[in-house]
Amino acid sequence: MHLDRISAVDGLVHAFLAVDADRALGQARAVDAKVVAGERVGPLAGVPVAVKDLFCYQCLPTTAGSRILEGWKPPYDATVVERLVASGLVVLGKTNLDEFAMGSSTETSAFGPTHNPWDLDRIPGGSGGGSAAALAAFETPLAIGTDTGGSIRQPAAVTGTVGTKPTYGSVSRYGVIAMASSLDVPGPCARTVLDAALLHRTMGGHDPRDSTSIPAPLPDVVAAARKADVTGLRIGVVTELGGEGYASGVERRFTETVDLLASLGAEIVEVSCPHFDDALAAYYLIMPAEVSSNLARYDGMRYGLRVGDDGTASTEQVMRASRAAGFGDEAKRRIIIGTYALSAGYYDAYYGSAQKVRTLIARDFRAAFAQCDVLVSPSSPTTAFRLGERTADPLAMYKSDLCTIPANLAGIAAASFPNGVADEDGLPTGFQVMAPALADDRCYLVGAALE
Ligand code: GLN
Numbered sequence: 264m265h266l267d268r269i270s271a272v273d274g275l276v277h278a279f280l281a282v283d284a285d286r287a288l289g290q291a292r293a294v295d296a297k298v299v300a301g302e303r304v305g306p307l308a309g310v311p312v313a314v315k316d317l318f319c320y321q322c323l324p325t326t327a328g329s330r331i332l333e334g335w336k337p338p339y340d341a342t343v344v345e346r347l348v349a350s351g352l353v354v355l356g357k358t359n360l361d362e363f364a365m366g367s368s369t370e371t372s373a374f375g376p377t378h379n380p381w382d383l384d385r386i387p388g389g390s391g392g393g394s395a396a397a398l399a400a401f402e403t404p405l406a407i408g409t410d411t412g413g414s415i416r417q418p419a420a421v422t423g424t425v426g427t428k429p430t431y432g433s434v435s436r437y438g439v440i441a442m443a444s445s446l447d448v449p450g451p452c453a454r455t456v457l458d459a460a461l462l463h464r465t466m467g468g469h470d471p472r473d474s475t476s477i478p479a480p481l482p483d484v485v486a487a488a489r490k491a492d493v494t495g496l497r498i499g500v501v502t503e504l505g506g507e508g509y510a511s512g513v514e515r516r517f518t519e520t521v522d523l524l525a526s527l528g529a530e531i532v533e534v535s536c537p538h539f540d541d542a543l544a545a546y547y548l549i550m551p552a553e554v555s556s557n558l559a560r561y562d563g564m565r566y567g568l569r570v571g572d573d574g575t576a577s578t579e580q581v582m583r584a585s586r587a588a589g590f591g592d593e594a595k596r597r598i599i600i601g602t603y604a605l606s607a608g609y610y611d612a613y614y615g616s617a618q619k620v621r622t623l624i625a626r627d628f629r630a631a632f633a634q635c636d637v638l639v640s641p642s643s644p645t646t647a648f649r650l651g652e653r654t655a656d657p658l659a660m661y662k663s664d665l666c667t668i669p670a671n672l673a674g675i676a677a678a679s680f681p682n683g684v685a686d687e688d689g690l691p692t693g694f695q696v697m698a699p700a701l702a703d704d705r706c707y708l709v710g711a712a713l714e
């Protein structure tokens with residue numbers, strides 16, 4: 264059914280970069296055979312899943328949305344993909360994303376943008392717009408993404424779906440193409456809170472192959488999604504994440520939902536996180552610094568695109584030509600900014616200061632969580648904007664992640680839940696819930712209570 268749906272609508276939505284119909288049917292039949300034989304299978308066995316094209320999966324090319332990796336087939340599977348397949352999930356294919364997950368709209372993908380199923384002239388968010396759009400268009404019931412600064416939550420918000428950024432280190436990055444290693448975390452995308460929790464449980468947990476993986480059990484996110492009770496929960500509304508620059512429809516739905524939580528028995532408090540105002544600036548120094556280092560491996564020598572290798576060209580000439588042709592403008596912009604921020608004369612002024620701000624943001628969270636169990640905010644300041652509207656203005660694009668970036672800088676848990684549509688345009692809005700590291704279950708508790 265999902266393969267038929269993809270054939271019917273993906274020409275319009277362009278959520279997928281590759282679909283693996285035959286293998287998907289084979290995986291589904293294998294689960295079916297087990298069930299018929301009376302074998303026990305897990306709760307997600309036989310359920311289709313779409314995989315952001317940033318995860319290595321041997322069966323299909325992994326492009327990261329970039330020409331520089333076009334056609335590259337990884338020699339191994341990401342831990343997360345391995346776990347999904349081992350649990351019997353059926354991999355439908357790979358979904359579109361901004362190049363190397365850099366963007367908020369999928370418009371930096373080298374393979375063309377994804378369209379928001381709610382309005383095909385609008386962006387589906389990014390970088391994981393393909394996964395979110397595939398869910399919203401009913402092309403898949405489950406999908407996975409990665410969140411470095413909001414790439415799971417912002418697309419979820421603007422497509423009316425559920426997306427979780429798990430605690431940093433609680434879901435393996437092994438086999439996930441790196442963007443900014445100290446911020447990246449894979450997470451689940453779904454249409455319901457329980458679906459997301461089941462997927463979260465299946466993909467997460469300690470992995471000895473990831474050196475930053477936390478050797479601790481995941482909190483019971485599935486139990487929390489089933490409990491759906493906020494009685495007595497202390498919920499903090501973050502003063503800094505609202506007000507000027509936020510669409511009125513986004514604010515209205517947000518305020519109503521906070522009132523609803525109060526009526527369900529939660530205790531609402533207002534908390535201030537004064538350093539959040541500097542989060543965007545710190546992120547846009549730390550992230551490109553890590554990008555400039557991580558993307559150095561795409562040199563036209565080891566794998567991927569190679570340009571200008573005519574037998575006489577020097578190594579440097581081939582590297583230069585390959586990188587010039589293989590990287591898009593946004594990747595180049597970030598490599599240049601990151602290299603500059605890390606250069607000897609500027610390191611302290613830029614990268615060093617940004618790291619200090621990061622520490623202050625983590626302290627803001629610690630102080631806030633001393634007063635409440637979870638923090639809430641809108642997931643995105645606006646609803647889906649029009650394709651092309653922000654491509655000429657990187658700063659406007661970067662502001663799409665105003666609400667989501669603080670959680671990445673502190674490594675804590677956060678999720679976005681559907682929160683109705685804005686009055687002015689009828690487009691989806693998202694409700695963000697943030698919880699301390701390894702208290703991801705609290706996000707699901709709130710999300711499920713609202714569903
Ligand atoms: N939109 C943000 C950026 O461009 C976040 C990306 C992400 O989370 N991968 O960096």
